[in-house]
Amino acid sequence: MAVALAARRARSLTTSGAFAAALVGSLAVAAGWRWGALLIVYFLTSTGLSRLGADRKARRTASVVEKGGARDATQVLVNGGMFAVAAAGYLLTGNHVWRAVGAGALAAAAADTWATEVGTWLGGTPRSAWNWRRVPAGTSGGMTTAGTIAMCAGAAAIALLVFLLQWGHGPSWGAAAGGIAGAVADTVLGATLQERRRCMGCGDYTERIVHSCGSRTRRARGIPALNNDMVNLVASLIGSGIAYKVAELIGT
Numbered sequence: 001m002a003v004a005l006a007a008r009r010a011r012s013l014t015t016s017g018a019f020a021a022a023l024v025g026s027l028a029v030a031a032g033w034r035w036g037a038l039l040i041v042y043f044l045t046s047t048g049l050s051r052l053g054a055d056r057k058a059r060r061t062a063s064v065v066e067k068g069g070a071r072d073a074t075q076v077l078v079n080g081g082m083f084a085v086a087a088a089g090y091l092l093t094g095n096h097v098w099r100a101v102g103a104g105a106l107a108a109a110a111a112d113t114w115a116t117e118v119g120t121w122l123g124g125t126p127r128s129a130w131n132w133r134r135v136p137a138g139t140s141g142g143m144t145t146a147g148t149i150a151m152c153a154g155a156a157a158i159a160l161l162v163f164l165l166q167w168g169h170g171p172s173w174g175a176a177a178g179g180i181a182g183a184v185a186d187t188v189l190g191a192t193l194q195e196r197r198r199c200m201g202c203g204d205y206t207e208r209i210v211h212s213c214g215s216r217t218r219r220a221r222g223i224p225a226l227n228n229d230m231v232n233l234v235a236s237l238i239g240s241g242i243a244y245k246v247a248e249l250i251g252t
Contacts, residue, residue, distance in 0.1 A: 001026075003040065012047045016073035024076065024084040031087035034165045035102070039083065041161055042106050049117040057120045061138025063204060063212040066228060078233040079109040082240050097244065099167045103175035104243020105236045107158035108182025112235055114154030115183060119147020130191040140207065140228055141191025155179025170250040174243030182239025189231045195222035 001022045008018040021043075029036040058069075067075065086102030089095070119126065123144025125134050135142045159176035163169070197206050201215025207228060211217050 003043070007043070007047070010047075011070050012050070013076070014070045014072045017071045017076045020073035020076040021080070024080040027084045027087045027091070031091045034167065035087050035090070038103070038106060038158070038161060038165065039080070042110050042158065045157065046110065046113045046117070049114060049121075052117070053121040057117070057137075061120055061136075064136050064138035064206050064208070066207040066209070074229050075232075078229045079113070079236065080106070081233070082236045083109075086240065096168070096171075097247070099162075100171040100174040100243045100247035101240045103158060103162045103167065103171045104178025104182070105240040107155045107175040107179025107243070108186070108235050108239025109232070110154040110158050111151045111179040111183035111239075112154075112186045112232065114157075115147040115151035115187075118150035119144040122146040128191050129187045136205075139190075139205075140194050140231065141187055141189075143187060151183045152180060155183065168247075170247030171243065173250055174246035177246045178239035178241070178243030181242040182235040185238045186231055186235035189226075189234060190228070193223050193226055194228065194231050195224060195226050196220050 003025060004013065004018040004022040007013040007021065008015065013021055025036065025039060028039045082105035083102045086098045086105060089101070090098035119142075120137050123137075123146040126137060126139065126142030126144045126147070127133060128135050128139070129141045129143050155176050155178075158179055159172050162175050163172040195207070196219070197208065197217035198204070198220040199206060199211035199213060199215050199217050201211065202213050204211065204213075205220065206212075206217055209217060
């Protein structure tokens with residue numbers, strides 16, 4: 001609750017986001033200090049990266065992204081919900097398999113967040129993962145060299161922390177594989193199936209219901225309601241599943 005309150009005061013979380021973060025954090029701490037440490041490191045590094053070049057990133061992505069700035073409850077839960085489920089599973093059963101599940105989910109969230117924040121800050125004009133055409137900064141499914149390197153670094157950072165926390169080789173390698181797999185899935189889904197909208201005023205493509213020009217938008221392609229939050233949730237599930245299988249193959 002203290003961390004969530006501090007994040008709310010720093011405008012990293014909305015009020016609903018702070019409540020959701022307190023819930024996720026409480027489950028993590030209840031499962032053990034290692035779970036809590038892993039979550040806090042993820043949150044601090046992701047928040048720090050989001051603040052780097054924040055003004056420049058906001059200017060580049062304002063007309064495209066649906067949500068910006070402080071994270072709300074939905075964003076907190078789609079990124080940390082599976083980790084919270086894993087923490088609850090470990091708390092109730094003591095089965096170490098939940099460590100791999102939680103590590104994979106968090107690594108996928110970290111890889112995606114690092115890729116997005118660094119890519120929009122340092123990267124040039126991104127290209128679509130589907131057809132390699134240039135797309136506006138902030139477009140889901142867009143890729144840059146800087147963002148791709150950051151994606152791998154995010155997954156590796158969580159994997160290294162899992163190893164340092166002595167969760168074992170299986171969960172550590174599982175986090176690395178699950179993190180990258182989840183982030184790649186997020187990128188591919190964002191470029192292909194995610195809902196894309198078009199402004200009825202200026203004609204630009206966007207993810208916003210109301211475009212930055214003030215005009216409403218309508219769905220142009222993609223699956224209805226498959227927005228960025230839902231894609232992040234799918235990526236988290238894929239990351240946890242891959243991590244579980246890798247840890248199962250490697251063992252402790």
